[in-house]
Amino acid sequence: MSDSCGAPTQTASLPATVDLANEAVIQGTVVREGAPVPGAYARLLDATGEFTGEVVTSDEGVFRFFAAPGDWTIRVLAPGGVSIDSQVTAETGEVAKLEVAI
């Protein structure tokens, strides 16, 4: 059990302690002109637009959520007023991947 609710440092591969069979993972990369963007904010919104979670992208531009199966929106925020929404569907046992260009 995690003893905090804070967003962990985002890594390129799934943490070894995670059993993917039980998780519906959404993972993506934020890029600008093809290069990864660290330090962007990725927000997970549920099917009704409700905020569910937020992480900061890693040095590789990676973000990851452990969601529930279903439809979700990823909103990426970055300096300069950037706010971009992308739709994604999560399934248990799968990693739903996406790339967000800003």
Place this chain on the structure above:
Amino acid sequence: MSRSDVLVDADWVQAHLDDPGVVLVEVDEDTSAYEKGHIRGAVRIDWKTELQDPVRRDFVDKTGFQNLLSEKGIAGDDLIILYGGNNNWFAAYAYWYFRLYGHQNVKLLDGGRKKWELDSRELVEAVPSRPKTDYVAQEQDLSIRAFRDEVVEAISTKNLVDVRSPDEFSGKLLAPAHLPQEQAQRGGHIPTARNIPWSKAANDDGTFKSDDELQELYEEAGVDLSKPTIAYCRIGERSSHTWFALHELLGLPDVKNYDGSWTEYGSLVGVPIELGDAK
């Protein structure tokens, strides 16, 4: 109490960075953010290793808190400006904690680290050195801290505000969606609780919504603002954010944060649990 008594914006912080008697404190769980860059002059407090007792599940005691603030070079009459990542969760938690131990002159940077970064404001790596002080704390002010028996008694009598995400509230998820979901305790929420996720009190950039918006938010969700209120989440830091909105911004007199929150309540033997939407 007005908003400016408890909250400052990024422009204010920028203008007062070098004021004597103003101490910026970054509070995070992941303190590597501070190492990569922080607001100039800010000292750091590690939420996990410096504010929690290393053995028991509780806070550091009064002496531990005095020692911590003395080591950080903070004096009793300093104006402390708290900020941090995760939409200021840990900074709001520290704010509540500083109030608990009687430090009155403390404010939050509205929007925290995120707003500062999204504004492209300066972050530095240089760690300030502040001379040690002789900080004196007060006994804990338990009028703002709720314990488990009080929470069970509050069912159907006081407002219970569950600030977790809707899926955690209904029992579908046991932790926020950026964390793996394997957990020991039961899912669900405390009967009669209203679900008003902490995030509804904040804008996308992490700043708090206006007083009018906040009042409408809680009233529309069925919270009777004339009654005592207990806020909880999973471990008490997201609910510190909502405690701040209710007690400090809206100025409600009787609001407590239940820091045991769901990881305690959902593990108690025999207490009632409700599943699904709010009843």
